[in-house]
Amino acid sequence: MITFESVSKLYPGGTQAVSDLDLAIPTGSFTVLVGPSGCGKTTSMRMINRMVAPSSGRILIDDQDVAGIRAVTLRLGIGYVLQNAGLFPHRTVLDNVATVQRLLGLNKVQARAKAHEALERVGLDASLAKRFPAQLSGGQQQRVGVARALAADPPILLMDEPFSAVDPIVRLELQQEVQHLQAEIKKTIVMVTHDIDEALTLGDKIAVLAPGGVLHQYATPLEILTRPATDFVASLVAKDRGFRTLSFETLSGLDASGLPSPDAAGLIDMSSLAPGWGVQVNGQANSVSWVNSEGQVFGPHPLVRFDASLRTGLDAVLASPTSAALLVNGSGYPTGYFTLSDLGPLLRPSERART
Numbered sequence: 001m002i003t004f005e006s007v008s009k010l011y012p013g014g015t016q017a018v019s020d021l022d023l024a025i026p027t028g029s030f031t032v033l034v035g036p037s038g039c040g041k042t043t044s045m046r047m048i049n050r051m052v053a054p055s056s057g058r059i060l061i062d063d064q065d066v067a068g069i070r071a072v073t074l075r076l077g078i079g080y081v082l083q084n085a086g087l088f089p090h091r092t093v094l095d096n097v098a099t100v101q102r103l104l105g106l107n108k109v110q111a112r113a114k115a116h117e118a119l120e121r122v123g124l125d126a127s128l129a130k131r132f133p134a135q136l137s138g139g140q141q142q143r144v145g146v147a148r149a150l151a152a153d154p155p156i157l158l159m160d161e162p163f164s165a166v167d168p169i170v171r172l173e174l175q176q177e178v179q180h181l182q183a184e185i186k187k188t189i190v191m192v193t194h195d196i197d198e199a200l201t202l203g204d205k206i207a208v209l210a211p212g213g214v215l216h217q218y219a220t221p222l223e224i225l226t227r228p229a230t231d232f233v234a235s236l237v238a239k240d241r242g243f244r245t246l247s248f249e250t251l252s253g254l255d256a257s258g259l260p261s262p263d264a265a266g267l268i269d270m271s272s273l274a275p276g277w278g279v280q281v282n283g284q285a286n287s288v289s290w291v292n293s294e295g296q297v298f299g300p301h302p303l304v305r306f307d308a309s310l311r312t313g314l315d316a317v318l319a320s321p322t323s324a325a326l327l328v329n330g331s332g333y334p335t336g337y338f339t340l341s342d343l344g345p346l347l348r349p350s351e352r353a354r355t
């Protein structure tokens with residue numbers, strides 16, 4: 001647990017960067033600090049690894065005040081990913097990643113072996129290990145930055161706008177990779193971003209900061225979207241709010257229809273739904289194809305699980321040529337279907353509030 005206790009930061013020039021911040025970040029969670037430029041996100045984060053000292057208040061890691069831990073010792077247990085990767089330009093990718101293990105006392109061979117593992121974990125090809133940072137794309141550099149921060153297996157990872165310097169497609173890729181990685185490694189991650197979409201996508205919990213470093217809300221993405229605590233938070237999430245909420249709600253409560261049994265060739269007769277239509281189950285592919293009476297095949301279309309998000313369910317319906325999507329059970333076998341009108345009750349906000 002990382003705990004901020006009444007933490008404030010007043011810089012020498014008189015800027016109040018953080019005001020009386022109380023925050024409890026659970027071990028293993030992904031917490032995002034979000035807010036407009038200059039609202040004290042980076043300052044707050046840097047107080048965790050003592051790159052910035054608070055003017056008042058305390059920061060505890062597992063009940064230990066960080067002010068009492070030697071800065072070097074503290075930072076060896078906290079990975080740090082910077083906006084522009086912050087790689088050493090004259091060291092190879094491999095040696096960049098091996099840096100922390102070298103500081104921890106491993107010899108060159110051991111450190112490089114660990115670095116290879118870390119590069120593999122973030123999906124970087126081994127052939128890139130001998131290159132210098134300038135010979136990599138922005139996205140690759142950022143992956144190296146993540147690999148370096150993770151190489152020594154620190155329990156805490158701080159990330160300062162890690163994806164803001166790459167183009168939107170690479171950004172999405174990196175976000176997905178970090179999500180997968182976190183599901184595997186379960187570090188305590190604290191990330192700074194000014195992008196509310198990124199915060200909603202990645203955070204288990206989001207701390208919304210306003211100018212002056214004032215905390216307006218600390219809550220899950222769904223709570224932030226559906227119950228913004230202040231007008232400031234509401235204005236931050238105003239765009240596409242209703243649509244975004246669909247990502248955080250599931251299909252539970254959906255009143256689906258049962259599926260007829262497939263014939264010997266795996267074709268399911270769907271004519272009661274749409275005359276002349278059938279569905280062909282595609283074996284292991286976890287998808288189906290729709291077939292019309294003229295034998296035209298549409299697909300493959302994804303199968304939807306009951307624990308999928310409302311957004312996934314809606315997307316599957318909109319992409320289907322019959323406006324129906326198929327549900328699968330836990331073993332991947334199609335058991336039912338639903339249409340836009342079945343989704344209707346779940347999509348209506350008043351109904352959603354009741355479930």
Ligand SMILES: Nc1ncnc2c1ncn2[C@@H]1O[C@H](COP(=O)(O)OP(=O)(O)OP(=O)(O)O)[C@@H](O)[C@H]1O
Nearest residue numbers: 011013015017036037038039040041042043044194
């Ligand atoms: N070393 C410093 N000395 C004086 N003022 C500083 C210093 N570092 C930051 N500040 C000021 O403190 C405030 C908060 O800065 P901080 O970098 O924490 O904000 P931020 O929310 O991370 O902003 P951004 O999204 O632009 O990075 C800003 O007004 C900034 O100008």
